[in-house]
Amino acid sequence: MNTIREQALACRDAAQVVAALDSTxxxxxxxxxAAxxxxxTAAVLDANTRDMAxxxxxxxxxxxLDRLRLDEARVVSIANALREVAELADPVGVVTRRETRPNGLSVERVRIPLGVIAMIYEARPNVTADAAALCLMAGNGVILRGGSEAIHSNTAIAAALKSALQAHGVPVAALSLVEDLRRETMVELLQLSDIVDLAIPRGGEGLIRFVAEHARVPVIKHYKGVCHLYVDRAADLDLALNLLIDGKTSRPGVCNALETLLVHRDVAEAxxxxxAQALRExxxxxRGDERSRTLIPDMQATSDDDYAAEFLDLILAVRVVDxxxxxxxxxxxxGSDHTEVIATADESAAQRFVQAIRSAVVMIxxxxxxSDGGELGLGAEIGISTTRLHAYGPMGAEALTVERFVVRGEGQVRHPQSRV
Amino acid sequence: MNTIREQALACRDAAQVVAALDSTxxxxxxxxxAAxxxxxTAAVLDANTRDMAxxxxxxxxxxxLDRLRLDEARVVSIANALREVAELADPVGVVTRRETRPNGLSVERVRIPLGVIAMIYEARPNVTADAAALCLMAGNGVILRGGSEAIHSNTAIAAALKSALQAHGVPVAALSLVEDLRRETMVELLQLSDIVDLAIPRGGEGLIRFVAEHARVPVIKHYKGVCHLYVDRAADLDLALNLLIDGKTSRPGVCNALETLLVHRDVAEAxxxxxAQALRExxxxxRGDERSRTLIPDMQATSDDDYAAEFLDLILAVRVVDxxxxxxxxxxxxGSDHTEVIATADESAAQRFVQAIRSAVVMIxxxxxxSDGGELGLGAEIGISTTRLHAYGPMGAEALTVERFVVRGEGQVRHPQSRV
Incomplete structure (x- = not known):
């Protein structure tokens, strides 16, 4: 087996081929x-059966266990997600700004791929295909380091995807699955700062911390979502209740689910x-603070830990605020800089909330x-960045590129006295 | 003296005040x-005299030594640079995209400040004022860690700037000069990942390596410029010579100076x-490769090191290419991903060069x-990023902000069945 450095170098070379592909x-x-x-499918499901066992x-x-499981319908859904990425706007080569300087220089800002992206994730095999598709659509090479639980599924999915690369004459190293899952190999990968342009860790707190601790390459964290709903004094309370129920119960195990409810004291009683009744049903x-427990006496008291927790479960922390x-x-x-919501009919309160809250997504x-790439118009997402740099919030294909400068002149020099 | 952590926490709190200031x-x-x-001026020059001694x-x-030296004219020029930053477009609050989703949600991308920026630099005292001004204009707090050679000058400049903060009711911690210059304190600063949003190292290779090695906060490197001029077969040779002389001799000590000349073999003789004559004059x-030395016999032979070198001096490496x-x-x-130039009248050669070269700035x-923020229309720059993430190439005020999502609805929920 190649070393991780050799594998990454091969990915970098292959990425140059991907960068040169046109949209078509x-x-x-x-x-x-996808096809x-x-x-x-049979090989993928067979591999998944081994992982599940x-x-x-x-x-x-x-x-x-449910996140790990694949079946025919899920394979079709992964394939369809690839087809959706194929329809996205191609960010590469887009001219975002164009200006002619007084000296006649034409200055353009043009999007180019980042280069090589290392995706570090856990047990969801669909990430293997989703991340690969977005990275490739944005002209990058991708190194996929999934969790050991899904290694057979990931290997089978990667093999299928690579067969398409091969058929298109693209070096298969552009999509590079790490099969050596030792921690020290991941550390080595995270320190290849001359080869890897970005690492994206997606997973639990332990994984994120490990990556942040060891990386010498740039990292955009996809950290937990401790999402808040603040019900303002001027809130429409029926509307607020709908947001609360949807936010807490429609899918409690995901990062954009609500974890804490803050209620203005003037509307707490109403x-x-x-x-409480609607949620308990x-x-x-x-779990509530002292003041909320005067209104809902049979709530467990909150601790500081509850307010910092991403429960990912049917648990809600409650607090009455002044x-x-x-x-x-x-x-x-x-908060964890992910997503916060205000329910209010008072525009000045909404504006003050937006101004003071620095989270990636603020909802009124x-x-x-x-708070999801698809829902917010990105078409697809590689995750939700909680790093306030480069991309903040849901990251689509565009966030896997960077703007650089292309300048055209007719021989302009900065110090004309240097002319011959 | 406060610990660096306390200093950074104070800067973070102060940054919230700066973030809320309007453009006026x-x-x-x-x-x-600036005023x-x-x-x-007298206090600043007095401090500078001590540094110089x-x-x-x-x-x-x-x-x-020249970079360290201040005189009255240089202080005026630093003050005028502050006034120029005061005239820049304010990036904070700018709505970069606005879309209404099919479900009626209004989705905006809005620029917000990064938060706290740590600037790590060497002996140029003007950076203290330049960096502070750009960071503040973009709504950030700034922690300035300059070189020990300039500590008295930096302290005097920072004291002057802070007096203006105080007069405006902005906590002076928003502009925070690190006076404890021990290496271990810098390491501690670079590991405050819960407080510092971005570190920008600007300086020599040793400094950049040190920061990259120790940082746990995001880093955008301002690394060396090994800039190339490629004279194509289809180049206008007079034009190419002007670019060569300007690039190499107009200011050899800066990062956008040329370091290597590549010449197509078909035009090498012409x-x-x-x-060589114009440059030697x-x-x-x-210093040249074997083929170029057949045309200019009295050149020293190039080594591999010469091609990788940022000479910052009146030295040029030369190579004839096929x-x-x-x-x-x-x-x-x-290359160092900084700036590369092609001289050619052949548009397809130019396009191929632009496509294949991934440097931050490509010039035709x-x-x-x-390759400079002022020259390319940014008004001012905090430096030139060679990190292919967030900002690549000259970084102005806008590069010290990030886009986030502001979403407005009228009670939309994702799963209407969760409505009460």
Whole structure:
């Protein structure tokens, strides 16, 4: 087996070929990747069966096990996601700004691929295809380092996708699955700062910390979502209740689910009891501060840990605040820069919330569950960045490119006295 | 003295105040910073005299010593640079994209400040004012860690600037000079990943390596410029000679100066002898490969090190290449992703060069010396990024912000069945 450095160097060389593909070629490639994946469904499901057996033997269960599981419908859905990426606007070569300087120089800002992107993720095999597709559509090479639980599934999916690369004459190293899953190999990968342009860790707190600790390459973290709903004094309470129920219960295991409810004291009495009833009917456990427990006496008391927690479960932390500023201070202290919501009919309160909250996504009178690349118009996403640099919030294909300068002149020099 | 962590936390709190200033307030602040600096010229020059004496006692000389030196004219020029930043477009709050989704959600991308920026630099005291001004104009707090050689000058400049912050009711911690210059303190600063949003190292190779090695916060490197001029077969040779002379001799000590000349073999005989003569008349030492030495026999032979070198001096490496592809391969191998120039009248050669070269700035028939924020229309620059992420090439105020999502609805939920 090649070393991880050799593997990464091969990916970098292959990435130059991908960078030179035009939109038509990339779209055709992605569609053929989808077809190849479907054609190899049997092999993929066979590999997945092995992963599932290993995982069950190790005691994995519940949502984890469900994320690992593939079936025919899920393979089709992964393939269709590839086809959707094939239809996205191609960000490469887009001229974002154009200006003629007084000296006649034409200055353009043009998007180019980042180069080589290392995707570090856990047990979801669909990420193998999703991340590969977005990276390739944006003209990059991709190094995929998935979790050991999904290694057989990932290998089978990667093999199918590579068969399409090969058919298109693109070096298969452009899509490079790391099969050596030792931690020290991941560390080595994360330190290849002369080869890898970006590492994107997507997963639990432990993984993110490990990557941040060891990386010498640039990292954009996809960290947890401790998402807040603040119900303002001027909120429409029916609207707020809809946002609360959707945010907490429509899919509690994802990062854009609500974890904490903050309620202005003036509406706490009108809002909290009915909210508690509606949530409890849907199986939600509530934990509250002292003031909220005067309205809902049978709630467990919250701890500081509850406010910092990404429950990913049917649990909600509740707090009554004196005013908007207290809500902002709470979010600044406990938030994870992911997504925060205000329910209010007061435009000045909304504006103040937007101004003071620095999270990647701020929603006014809309559910936190819309914090998603597809829902916000990116077409697809490689994840949701909580790093306030380069891309912040849902990251689509464009976020896998960077603008650079292309300048055209007719012989302009900066110091004309240097002319011969 | 506070610990560096306390200092950074104070800067983060102060940055929230800066983030909330409107454009008018920021412009007035920057103008008053300029006035305060001029008013305190005597104190600044006095401090600089101490730095100069220390530096000379330590044996510093030449360009290094010149970069450290301040006089009345230079203080005025630093103050005027602050006034220029005060006139820049304010990037904060700019809506870069706006879309209404099919479900009626209004999705905006809006620029917000990054937060806290740590600037790590060497002996040029003007960076203290320049970096502070751009960071503040973009709504950020700034932590300035300059070189020990300039500590008295930097402290005096920072004191002047802070007096203006104070007069405007902005916490002075928004502009925070690190006075504890121990290496371990810099390491601690670079690892404050919960406080510092971006570190920008600007300086020599040793500094950049040190920062990259120790940082746990995001880093955008401002690395060396090994800039190339490729004279194509289809070049206008007079034009090419002008670019060569301007690029190499107009200011050899800066990062956008040319370091290597690549010449297509078909024009080598016509170009190289006259180029050598013109450069030598201007004091340039030439080092060439075997083929170029057949045309200019009295050149020293180049080593691999010469091609990788940022001479920052009147030295030029020369190589004859067989074709455009060889020129591209040379640049890919030895370049530093900074700035490359092609001289050609052949549009397809120019396009191929632009496509294949991934450097931050690519020039067609224009001098490398235009690779500068002011020259390319940014108004001012905090430096030139050679990191292919977030900002690539000259970085102005806009590059010190990031886009995030602001979403407005009327109660939209993702799963309407969760409505009460």
């Amino acid at each position: 070629a990339k779209r055709a490639l992605l569609r053929d990747m 190849a994946l479907e054609a190899q 290993d995982a069950e033997a190790k005691g994995m269960q519940g949502a984890m 809002f909290l009891p009915q909210a 849907r199986g939600v456990e509530l 005013n908007l500023d207290d809500a902002i201070a709470h979010i600044r202290r406990y 009178n809309a559910s936190s569950r819309f | 307030a920021k412009r007035a602040l920057l103008r008053d910073m 305060a600096l001029e008013a305190q 220390d530096a000379e006692a330590k044996g510093m000389q030449g360009a290094m 170009f190289l002898p006259q180029a 201007r004091g340039v030492e030439l 074709n455009l592809d060889d020129a591209i391969a040379h640049i890919r191998r030895y 028939n224009a001098s490398s010396r235009f």
